[in-house]
Amino acid sequence: ETGVTQSPTHLIKTRGQQVTLRCSSQSGHNTVSWYQQALGQGPQFIFQYYREEENGRGNFPPRFSGLQFPNYSSELNVNALELDDSALYLCASSPGLAGGPETQYFGPGTRLLVL
Amino acid sequence: RKEVEQDPGPFNVPEGATVAFNCTYSNSASQSFFWYRQDCRKEPKLLMSVYSSGNEDGRFTAQLNRASQYISLLIRDSKLSDSATYLCVVQNSGYSTLTFGKGTMLLVSP
Numbered sequence: 001e002t003g004v005t006q007s008p009t010h011l012i013k014t015r016g017q018q019v020t021l022r023c024s025s026q027s028g029h030n031t032v033s034w035y036q037q038a039l040g041q042g043p044q045f046i047f048q049y050y051r052e053e054e055n056g057r058g059n060f061p062p063r064f065s066g067l068q069f070p071n072y073s074s075e076l077n078v079n080a081l082e083l084d085d086s087a088l089y090l091c092a093s094s095p096g097l098a099g100g101p102e103t104q105y106f107g108p109g110t111r112l113l114v115l
Numbered sequence: 116r117k118e119v120e121q122d123p124g125p126f127n128v129p130e131g132a133t134v135a136f137n138c139t140y141s142n143s144a145s146q147s148f149f150w151y152r153q154d155c156r157k158e159p160k161l162l163m164s165v166y167s168s169g170n171e172d173g174r175f176t177a178q179l180n181r182a183s184q185y186i187s188l189l190i191r192d193s194k195l196s197d198s199a200t201y202l203c204v205v206q207n208s209g210y211s212t213l214t215f216g217k218g219t220m221l222l223v224s225p
Contacts, residue, residue: 033212040123042202042215043159056212090158094211101149101204104211106158 002105003027004093012113013081021076021110025093029105031055032074034066037088037109049074050097086114116141121203121216128223132193136219138186138203145214147206148179150188152199153218159202162188193223 003026013019025032031050035043045058049068063079072093078085088111094104121138128134140148148165163170165177165186176189186203203216 031211035213035215040217042119042217043213045212045214048212058212088156092213097211100147100164100206100211101151101161101213102164104213106160109158111156 002107004091004105004107006089006091006107006110008110009108010111010113012115014115015081015083017081017114018077018079019081019112021078021089021091021112023074023076023091023093023107025072025074025091026105029093029095030072031094031096032068032072033092033094033104034074034076035090035092036060036085037090038084038086043090046076055097081114083114086112088112117216118142118214119203119205119216121219123217123219125220125222128193128221130193130195130223130225132223133189133191134193134221135190136188136201136203136221138188138216138219140184140186140203140205140214142205142207143184145205145207148186149204149206149213150175150177150186151202151204151215153202154199159215162201190221193221195223195225197221198223 033048034046037043047057150162151159152162153159200218202218
């Protein structure tokens, strides 16, 4: 088991609502990346936070936003939810920007269903 | 064209069979390559890294062909516990973000 935790584990929302997902990174890790995994797809990179600053963003609209806190935990916020936002949301923490997967640990994910 | 492409399968094989998965990537500047395993409703986990010289870990062998921009994974003597989705992953130079393929589902039956 990694030290990365995510909450909540499951969530049901309706279209138009807003949601906040949380990720606690592994101790000693200052970088958090968020991914969206729709059913039958691989994880897609949303954005990455490094030392409280956004460090890169995938092809997601501005209604996907995030934060990283001084303790390096992170939040993903999604506004104006759409049905296609239904997915498993994964966060991964790593000890820096240039590390490989050997040092990048995924959390168990939050499963979001939008009705 | 997607950056990382895989045959989604499923691949149905009996126990003891040998099965191979291929994956192609479009960015010739990609530096690092990996295979992940994902069990149903779980997070992906690193299975192995892929090197140009090829690498082996027990029953698993990974190969990289930079000229053709493809990556392969060979599983020998399949076990029931190998049933999972196998994700091909590419990492570009200097960044920790990962680009995943859609995954290939493997079902090993008794």
